Amino acid sequence: xxxxxxxxxxxxxxxxxxxxxxxxxxxxxxxxxxxxxxxxxxxxxxxxxxxxxxxxxxxxxxxxxxxxxxxxxxxxxxxxxxxxxxxxxxxxxxxxxxxxxxxxxxxxxxxxxxx
Amino acid sequence: xxxxxxxxxxxxxxxxxxxxxxxxxxxxxxxxxxxxxxxxxxxxxxxxxxxxxxxxxxxxxxxxxxxxxxxxxxxxxxxxxxxxxxxxxxxxxxxxxxxxxxxxxxxxxxxxx
Numbered sequence: 001x002x003x004x005x006x007x008x009x010x011x012x013x014x015x016x017x018x019x020x021x022x023x024x025x026x027x028x029x030x031x032x033x034x035x036x037x038x039x040x041x042x043x044x045x046x047x048x049x050x051x052x053x054x055x056x057x058x059x060x061x062x063x064x065x066x067x068x069x070x071x072x073x074x075x076x077x078x079x080x081x082x083x084x085x086x087x088x089x090x091x092x093x094x095x096x097x098x099x100x101x102x103x104x105x106x107x108x109x110x111x112x113x114x115x
Numbered sequence: 116x117x118x119x120x121x122x123x124x125x126x127x128x129x130x131x132x133x134x135x136x137x138x139x140x141x142x143x144x145x146x147x148x149x150x151x152x153x154x155x156x157x158x159x160x161x162x163x164x165x166x167x168x169x170x171x172x173x174x175x176x177x178x179x180x181x182x183x184x185x186x187x188x189x190x191x192x193x194x195x196x197x198x199x200x201x202x203x204x205x206x207x208x209x210x211x212x213x214x215x216x217x218x219x220x221x222x223x224x225x226x227x228x
Contacts (some may be wrong), residue, residue, distance in 0.1 A: 004157075036219075043119075043205065045221040078165075091184060102148070102173060103207075103217060105157035 002027035008105035013045075013081050013113050015084050021076040021109050023065075023091030031096040033074040034103065035065055039087045050074065061085070086113045117142045119220035121206050127226045128196055136191045136223045137205030144218075147189040148173070149181065151202040152222075158205065162198040164189055165211075196227040 005024045013019060025031060035047040048059025055067040065076045075089060091106040119123040119140045128134055134143075148163040150173075160173030164183040167171065178200055181191040193200060 009155075034216075035224040042223045046216060049216060092158075102156070102160050102163065105150075105159070107155055 002031070002093055002095050002104050004091050004104055004106035005106050006089075006091055006109050008109045010110045011112070013111070015083055015113055015114075016080045017087070019076070019078040019081045019111070021089055021111070022090075023074045023076065023106060024072050025091075025093045026072065027093065027095055029095065033065075034068060034092040034094070035059065035074075035095065036078050036090045036092060036105075037060055037087045038090065038108075044090065047076070050087070069092065081111075081113050083115055085111060087111060108114075116165075116216070118207055119208055119218050121204075121220040121223050123223060125219060125224050127228065129228055130197055131195050134193050134196060134225075136193075136204060137224070138191065138220060139187050140189075140206075140208040140218070141169050141187065142208065142210070142218070143185065143186065144208035146216065146217075147183070147206065147208045149179070149189070149191050150207065151175065152205060156176045161191070161204075173183045193225075196225075198227050201225060201227050 033050040036044040037047050037103050038044050047063050050057045050059050050067045054078045058064045063078050066073050089109045092103040122137045145166045149161040150158040152158045159175045161179050162181040164170045204223045207217040209217045
């Protein structure tokens with residue numbers, strides 16, 4: 001079964017700092033990759049997704065992620081964070097199969113952006 | 116507005132008292148799913164449904180039941196809740212099982228004492 005690792009559990013940054021959150025997955029075949037964000041007290045929202053094609057994907061709110069197949073990674077980046085980016089970020093992977101549309105999530109990274 | 120709704124949003128109950136958390140979507144989605152979110156564990160899938168009357172177990176189905184009698188509704192049933200089911204629960208839907216983008220509900224925070 002596939003698994004997802006997010007190594008940074010808590011990240012604290014100042015406004016305007018650059019962000020990179022790590023995500024690694026374990027599965028040797030074709031995968032679909034996602035980053036979700038959960039603002040305090042809210043439900044999960046999709047930030048960006050990768051299915052195929054250009055490994056550098058751009059999402060909402062200035063976020064982007066790069067799929068590096070050789071490293072089994074899908075790191076999330078933002079050049080300049082804002083206070084409003086304070087949230088929990090989840091990486092997720094889906095293995096296309098007949099067993100349902102299951103997303104396997106990482107344990108999440110809590111990002112706090114300080115003014 | 117396209118959305119997934121859950122009720123109740125917050126629930127405190129006692130061990131053994133049956134409860135149901137409702138989930139409804141207005142997007143005519145075929146695929147629906149339940150997850151639980153626990154600190155340090157991320158989200159784990161409980162059950163999913165690929166269409167009406169078709170349900171299957173996810174990673175952590177023990178202690179839960181589901182039903183899918185209508186396309187729009189996918190209730191989560193805890194027949195005899197226990198404290199280890201204290202968690203934050205999310206319902207999600209997508210247009211079909213080949214559509215990997217899922218839409219999440221607002222969550223239900225359940226406490227079992």
